[in-house]
Amino acid sequence: MGVGGRRSSAGSNNGLNVLVNKEHNRSVAFLLQLRRKIRNCSGDIHRLEKELTDLESDIVEERKRLGKDTEEEKRKAVLDAAVTIFNEKPKKGIAHLVSNGYFANGGTAQEIAQVLKGVHFSKVAVGEYLGINSPLHLEVLQHFASLFDFSKLTFVDALRTFLGAFRLPGESQKIDRIMLKFAEQFHLANPNVFQSTDGGYVLAFATIMLNTSLHNPSVKIRPTVTQFISMNRGIDDGEDIEEQVLTDIYNDISKTPFKIPEEGTELGIMFFNPEHEGFLKKEGGAKKTWKVRWVVLKNNCLYYFKAKDDDAPNGIVPLENVKATLTDKRDKGKRTATSQYFEIKSTERDLHGKRKPVRGCKTNSKGVVVPGNHQRYLFKASSNEDAKLWVNRINGDNMVEMLQTKIGERRESMRKSHNYERKLKAMQKKMKHEGVHKFEDIQKMTVQDIIEEEEEEEEELIRDGEIVTNVNFESNSFSQERQQQQQQQ
Numbered sequence: 001m002g003v004g005g006r007r008s009s010a011g012s013n014n015g016l017n018v019l020v021n022k023e024h025n026r027s028v029a030f031l032l033q034l035r036r037k038i039r040n041c042s043g044d045i046h047r048l049e050k051e052l053t054d055l056e057s058d059i060v061e062e063r064k065r066l067g068k069d070t071e072e073e074k075r076k077a078v079l080d081a082a083v084t085i086f087n088e089k090p091k092k093g094i095a096h097l098v099s100n101g102y103f104a105n106g107g108t109a110q111e112i113a114q115v116l117k118g119v120h121f122s123k124v125a126v127g128e129y130l131g132i133n134s135p136l137h138l139e140v141l142q143h144f145a146s147l148f149d150f151s152k153l154t155f156v157d158a159l160r161t162f163l164g165a166f167r168l169p170g171e172s173q174k175i176d177r178i179m180l181k182f183a184e185q186f187h188l189a190n191p192n193v194f195q196s197t198d199g200g201y202v203l204a205f206a207t208i209m210l211n212t213s214l215h216n217p218s219v220k221i222r223p224t225v226t227q228f229i230s231m232n233r234g235i236d237d238g239e240d241i242e243e244q245v246l247t248d249i250y251n252d253i254s255k256t257p258f259k260i261p262e263e264g265t266e267l268g269i270m271f272f273n274p275e276h277e278g279f280l281k282k283e284g285g286a287k288k289t290w291k292v293r294w295v296v297l298k299n300n301c302l303y304y305f306k307a308k309d310d311d312a313p314n315g316i317v318p319l320e321n322v323k324a325t326l327t328d329k330r331d332k333g334k335r336t337a338t339s340q341y342f343e344i345k346s347t348e349r350d351l352h353g354k355r356k357p358v359r360g361c362k363t364n365s366k367g368v369v370v371p372g373n374h375q376r377y378l379f380k381a382s383s384n385e386d387a388k389l390w391v392n393r394i395n396g397d398n399m400v401e402m403l404q405t406k407i408g409e410r411r412e413s414m415r416k417s418h419n420y421e422r423k424l425k426a427m428q429k430k431m432k433h434e435g436v437h438k439f440e441d442i443q444k445m446t447v448q449d450i451i452e453e454e455e456e457e458e459e460e461l462i463r464d465g466e467i468v469t470n471v472n473f474e475s476n477s478f479s480q481e482r483q484q485q486q487q488q489q
Contacts, residue, residue: 010345078102079119090129109136113143115167126166131174138177145181150189155245156252158186159204163258171389179204199236206232207249208258215257217300225250276393279308281380290380297393300376302344315362321348322358324394327378328388328475342387344377344394 078100086093098107105111116126130141148165150158162182166174183201187194194200206228213223223231229246277296282304284291293314299321301437303313318476327343348356358374381387 023246027428075102083121085117086129086411087125087258090125091132093121093125109139110143112140113147116140117147118145123165123167127169127178130166130178131169131171133173141178141181144305148185154248154252155186155193155200155203156207156249158182158189159207160258166358179208194241195237195239199239199241202235203232203241204250206235211253211258214254218453276390278386279382281306282391283378283380285374295379297390302394317344317358317360319344319394320359321346323347324336324391324396326384326391338384340384340387342379342381342391344379345375 073153078097079102082096082100082102084092084093085096092114094107094112097103103111109369118127127136130144132138145162148158148162150161151163168178180197180201183197183199187197188202191462194203210223210228225247228250229243232246233240235241250414277294279292280295281290282293282295285290294308294310296303296305296313297319300318302317302319304315304317306314324342324344327341328338328339344358346356346358348438350356355375358377360374360377379387379390381390
């Protein structure tokens with residue numbers, strides 16, 4: 001390399017060193033400036049912390065002066081928080097009260113019952129909590145019912161008072177447990193009205209069914225007072241309830257239907273009218289895609305929302321002249337009792353006998369309400385039981401059928417009980433003269449003993465083949481008799 005080349009290289013290195021030094025100086029200056037800002041910020045932070053501490057002290061002093069930090073205020077804050085939680089998830093709401101020491105005795109069933117009745121919780125959430133089937137919740141339900149004084153109320157007024165404290169859940173088993181507690185409490189307060197708890201229990205269901213039949217728009221035939229009286233014969237431990245009592249109940253319900261707590265609408269439009277709500281998967285109309293929808297059944301219409309908290313529904317399906325049925329997803333006319341799918345189809349036909357589409361409307365992508373044109377609405381529930389519940393609620397026949405079944409079962413139970421009691425008395429009378437020892441044994445027997453004894457006898461007959469033999473023998477005798485008659489002819 002020549003002299004000129006070496007000089008050029010040295011000049012380049014010197015220039016690079018100058019640039020590096022300048023960049024280094026800038027970095028150092030930036031770091032020094034950053035450190036000064038950090039020190040200043042740290043000083044500001046310490047001053048703010050001191051101001052906050054002073055403010056907190058002032059707040060504490062002010063709260064003490066105003067009485068805001070009393071035990072009562074703390075309990076109120078815990079309760080306010082629990083109400084918000086309870087209305088969304090009842091069990092967690094009560095757990096919040098327990099964990100924060102709200103209850104004096106740790107949250108006994110009696111304490112919980114008093115809170116449910118005395119605090120302004122959501123009536124829907126209270127009904128849901130009372131319907132849970134667990135030892136604690138059943139005990140809470142017992143104490144909850146005992147908080148009502150029915151001693152100076154008529155049967156209907158007592159039932160209105162009780163049902164006004166919460167909103168009954170939709171499941172029949174939950175309703176059954178709650179209504180039984182009502183009947184027990186009413187009979188305890190009015191021991192001379194019914195022969196036993198059974199009388200009030202069956203009449204409570206009969207009154208609910210009457211309310212449904214008189215005020216549910218989907219029920220076409222209204223019962224008369226004579227039919228209501230006839231339906232309730234023998235429900236009071238085998239005895240008839242006075243006709244005037246039943247007539248008064250009929251007139252009361254006919255004039256004033258039950259009300260839904262918190263809504264001020266007819267109770268026939270809610271629990272006593274089939275209503276339901278929950279998440280379902282819905283098949284699209286033009287595009288057969290499945291989307292989750294929050295679905296509400298109310299006022300004889302089915303409303304579906306994109307989200308549970310939406311203010312306006314995405315679609316509405318009027319339930320006039322339609323029927324819901326369990327169905328196979330592929331719509332090949334197959335009906336399966338174990339399906340999670342159910343469909344809503346019109347029951348109307350045109351002049352050519354073709355099924356009409358289901359009337360409905362929905363909001364399109366532009367937010368415009370347009371008429372629907374569905375031959376069917378297809379939904380998928382979370383389970384077969386849920387699908388059945390939706391079908392029954394939509395068709396409007398679930399509650400009436402359930403109540404009729406309850407009344408029928410209770411009547412049959414009472415009839416059998418009376419038959420066994422009469423049989424027991426007859427056995428006691430018969431054995432009285434056959435020896436003291438045997439008579440004492442019979443006296444110790446109960447109705448349940450007789451039932452078990454008869455079941456054992458029947459099992460022995462079946463096991464030994466005597467029942468089948470008797471049937472065959474009668475059949476053979478009948479055949480022989482017919483053969484003899486034919487020969488004589």
